Amino acid sequence: MTETTAPTWLPQHDPLATADPDADIHEWLAGWRRRAGMRVDVVPLAGLRGWRQDADTGVLAHGSGRFFRVEGLSVEVPGAAVPRWDQPVLHQPEVGILGLLARRDGDTLRVLVQAKAEPGNQDGHQIAPTVQATRSNWTGVHGGRPVPFLHHFRDPDPRRVLVDVRQSEHGSWFLRKRNRNMVVLTDEDIVPPPGFRWLSLAQLHRLLRHDDLVNMDTRTVLSCLPTELTARAAGPAQDAFTAALRRSCRPGTGSRHRTGELLHWITDVRSRTEVGADRTALRGRAAWHLGEVSLRHDSGLFFEVIGVDVDAEGREVASWSQPMLRPCGQGVVAFLATRLDGVLHVLAHARVEAGFVDVVELAPTVQCTPATLDYLPAAARPPFLDQVLGAPPERVRFRAVLSEEGGRLYRARSSYLVVETDDADLESDQYRWVTLHQVSELLRHSNYVNVSARSLIACLRGLLDAA
Amino acid sequence: MTETTAPTWLPQHDPLATADPDADIHEWLAGWRRRAGMRVDVVPLAGLRGWRQDADTGVLAHGSGRFFRVEGLSVEVPGAAVPRWDQPVLHQPEVGILGLLARRDGDTLRVLVQAKAEPGNQDGHQIAPTVQATRSNWTGVHGGRPVPFLHHFRDPDPRRVLVDVRQSEHGSWFLRKRNRNMVVLTDEDIVPPPGFRWLSLAQLHRLLRHDDLVNMDTRTVLSCLPTELTARAAGPAQDAFTAALRRSCRPGTGSRHRTGELLHWITDVRSRTEVGADRTALRGRAAWHLGEVSLRHDSGLFFEVIGVDVDAEGREVASWSQPMLRPCGQGVVAFLATRLDGVLHVLAHARVEAGFVDVVELAPTVQCTPATLDYLPAAARPPFLDQVLGAPPERVRFRAVLSEEGGRLYRARSSYLVVETDDADLESDQYRWVTLHQVSELLRHSNYVNVSARSLIACLRGLLDAA
Numbered sequence A, B: 001m002t003e004t005t006a007p008t009w010l011p012q013h014d015p016l017a018t019a020d021p022d023a024d025i026h027e028w029l030a031g032w033r034r035r036a037g038m039r040v041d042v043v044p045l046a047g048l049r050g051w052r053q054d055a056d057t058g059v060l061a062h063g064s065g066r067f068f069r070v071e072g073l074s075v076e077v078p079g080a081a082v083p084r085w086d087q088p089v090l091h092q093p094e095v096g097i098l099g100l101l102a103r104r105d106g107d108t109l110r111v112l113v114q115a116k117a118e119p120g121n122q123d124g125h126q127i128a129p130t131v132q133a134t135r136s137n138w139t140g141v142h143g144g145r146p147v148p149f150l151h152h153f154r155d156p157d158p159r160r161v162l163v164d165v166r167q168s169e170h171g172s173w174f175l176r177k178r179n180r181n182m183v184v185l186t187d188e189d190i191v192p193p194p195g196f197r198w199l200s201l202a203q204l205h206r207l208l209r210h211d212d213l214v215n216m217d218t219r220t221v222l223s224c225l226p227t228e229l230t231a232r233a234a235g236p237a238q239d240a241f242t243a244a245l246r247r248s249c250r251p252g253t254g255s256r257h258r259t260g261e262l263l264h265w266i267t268d269v270r271s272r273t274e275v276g277a278d279r280t281a282l283r284g285r286a287a288w289h290l291g292e293v294s295l296r297h298d299s300g301l302f303f304e305v306i307g308v309d310v311d312a313e314g315r316e317v318a319s320w321s322q323p324m325l326r327p328c329g330q331g332v333v334a335f336l337a338t339r340l341d342g343v344l345h346v347l348a349h350a351r352v353e354a355g356f357v358d359v360v361e362l363a364p365t366v367q368c369t370p371a372t373l374d375y376l377p378a379a380a381r382p383p384f385l386d387q388v389l390g391a392p393p394e395r396v397r398f399r400a401v402l403s404e405e406g407g408r409l410y411r412a413r414s415s416y417l418v419v420e421t422d423d424a425d426l427e428s429d430q431y432r433w434v435t436l437h438q439v440s441e442l443l444r445h446s447n448y449v450n451v452s453a454r455s456l457i458a459c460l461r462g463l464l465d466a467a
Helices: A023-035 A201-207 A216-223 A227-233 A240-249 A259-272 A385-389 A436-442 A451-462 B023-035 B201-207 B216-223 B227-233 B240-249 B259-272 B385-389 B436-442 B451-462
Strands: A038-043 A051-053 A060-062 A069-076 A084-091 A096-105 A108-117 A125-128 A131-133 A161-168 A178-185 A196-200 A276-280 A288-290 A295-297 A303-312 A319-327 A331-340 A343-352 A360-363 A366-368 A396-403 A413-420 A431-435 B038-043 B051-053 B060-062 B069-076 B084-091 B096-105 B108-117 B125-128 B131-133 B161-168 B178-185 B196-200 B276-280 B288-290 B295-297 B303-312 B319-327 B331-340 B343-352 B360-363 B366-368 B396-403 B413-420 B431-435
Touching: A023 A108, A023 A125, A023 A196, A051 A319, A084 A276, A084 A288, A096 A216, A108 A201, A125 A216, A161 A451, A161 B259, A178 A216, A196 A201, A201 A451, A216 A396, A216 A451, A227 A240, A227 A436, A240 A331, A240 A343, A240 A436, A240 A451, A259 A343, A259 A360, A259 A431, A259 A436, A259 B161, A331 A385, A331 A451, A343 A366, A343 A436, A343 A451, A360 A451, A366 A385, A385 A413, A396 A451, A413 A451, A431 A436, A436 A451, B023 B108, B023 B125, B023 B196, B051 B319, B084 B276, B084 B288, B096 B216, B108 B201, B125 B216, B161 B451, B178 B216, B196 B201, B201 B451, B216 B396, B216 B451, B227 B240, B227 B436, B240 B331, B240 B343, B240 B436, B240 B451, B259 B343, B259 B360, B259 B431, B259 B436, B331 B385, B331 B451, B343 B366, B343 B436, B343 B451, B360 B451, B366 B385, B385 B413, B396 B451, B413 B451, B431 B436, B436 B451
Parallel strands: A096 A178, A331 A413, B096 B178, B331 B413
Antiparallel strands: A038 A303, A051 A060, A060 A069, A069 A084, A069 A276, A096 A108, A096 A131, A108 A125, A108 A196, A161 A178, A288 A295, A295 A303, A303 A319, A331 A343, A331 A366, A343 A360, A343 A431, A396 A413, B038 B303, B051 B060, B060 B069, B069 B084, B069 B276, B096 B108, B096 B131, B108 B125, B108 B196, B161 B178, B288 B295, B295 B303, B303 B319, B331 B343, B331 B366, B343 B360, B343 B431, B396 B413
16 A cells, blocks of 8 residues: 655654644643554455445445445536546535534633544544534444533534534535534533543644644634634734734734625636536546445546545444545645735635535635646646745745545645745736635635635644744 | 416505605606517417427426526425425526616715516516626527626626625525626716616615515615615614614624624524435426426416416517416515614524525525415414414505516515514524624625525615605
């Protein structure tokens, strides 16, 4: 099995370079990684325990009819660099809960996180939200143990709900998948059970800078917190960049475009773009090969669907089998950022993903898997990719290799970067400069900001908390 | 052919009861109704000119593949009073533009409207927005004349765009249909061509009180104007109700729930509600009969799909044939309203319609077709219907019989009512008191407020302009 490795152009994070105020958290997580292992064996896709493959279509579904299905998707985007393709897709109609329990402690906001292993994770345990559960988890379809803390999110006091919004997941891999992102305040004096721990928002922000440490679900929930709240909690600005970042988080500071203009732009792109995405059989998709072992693209690129057997301690269910999607190659997820009148703006891309509910969502300036570009037509090479990869080190304001969701995705990792530029003249039909406060306003609603952008916004905002 | 008539419990509007400051507008519209007739003949559905019926499925589509299709829809809403049904549905994926050109004239906002006939309209011409065009209109699929004023909406100066948002249409009749609602400011000194006319917002507001006069497309675009803007333009408050209405339009005035709480409630209802809506064949739907003449329900209720031949003067195309959906019976669309701390609130219903993009949208307190209720189980009788129909006349703050969209719907009409109540204790899982400003905030985004609620909000807000 091929292991994904970081390309050489990416300097690796060195946690020993400075004294780390969060050493005890790293030690706590390392302890869980040592103690409670999760054994994941890659096994042939055909004959996965509990899963059925339709003889005609090849569609993979769980015997219970719940969880998720692997289906085919036939996509048309007239006028795009690749106007038409077939692909497998994960179809998971049920909406899960990603819930973070929070407590005010004077001016400090503390959140309850857990050390959670997922079969797809690079290093086993990562920092996860308080609750990370699909409906199948809590309705007991898989006959497992109850989900701790779930009741805080199932029927909360509405006045204590800081965040409650359904957000999309990777639209190139999932068909209209959405999770409910929630942050709920509690007054209860909760002593964390084993595997759980209170962290301040500042601590969590600092941990975002470490590779494969804070999981995707935590990052997306964090991104939905109102910017005012995260910026208020942070310490004093250290430099002009941080000062501009803080201004970017404040409502009412100058933005290149009024929010109404951004909404007009999004409506316009959505109205001009036609996307057809029809669910189809898995068998017989052009360029895809469904074998006994796995489902893969003839080029060996994009992704493959594999099978895994999982043995886990400390989970609701101790062992199971499932298909997983394994991306071929590490992704690049990057925002270009610039200061306009002293306010930091990021260059948002109105991006089509076939699995989106509403045509386009705002994505990072660059979001791609460089390994696939040799296979695709030259016009499919993302604008700004070379600018991001060739940026001088002092303009790189954030850099970490972070894991994508590990419950369905196997070793999916991307380099997350924020690169500063002085060139503000980069807008075109599909790109606009936006402030973090504007992104935050949009994040109160579904279908506006994709999961990669949300992750990176959480990381960028986290820079307000000094190391 | 059966004509829909108003039930006897509805007093008819009498335009002669008071001197009408808008008499010249009525005369202008009446002139168009007399002069430029549109001849509409109901003809058999089979063999409609230019349309093809699939031999196996019965699905009706235009020979060009554009415009719209009549398909079958198989719906499941587990736990609902009617948990499962089949129905025909209009499928029109293309997004049209409903555009209102506006001009500031001191404190007055003027909008350019047109007298427009639609085949489904009760009385031929009604007041329509500046532009009302499907993509097929402006891309010339039907080989017609260019659409006047379209360029103002196709590539506007973003700073002059007051409204640009895609909003849903009747989700019980259309599958995920959306139109782009736009208001664009102009400085140009436009002399209206024949059939067009500048009206002040106050004039348009007053016209909303007349039966079948201001068309649905105008009402939905009006509803998307920011409340501040409409309330600022209006005259002084005449009574406590109007004062409470005006406060309801102002940002920052006291509301029963914070907007964040409303978003939490909507997310919660959407997460708890499962809706399955699968496109299917038209032939073989339980309880529906597809004949030569029409497609109708065995009960004679709900709606039928009929064919029409249209001969029109003054249209882009002078004659054509098409299927239309004819509702059986007049609808009731009503908000209960109450004053909470001197601020008017309306009781919004989180309502499932099978054709919605995102499970539920906020609807009026009552939205139904009373004639169908005898056929449905008792549990399907809408809460508050009797309260609305039995309200004493002095509590009825708004009442008019208004036409629904006349391009696809044949003689579709509803009684629109706003009924005041002193009983504020009416909330339950699916009902919440909201201010008009909160509705206005939600209307900046898609998928929140359904077309019936939008129509009625425009009417209610229009009461701020004294007769």
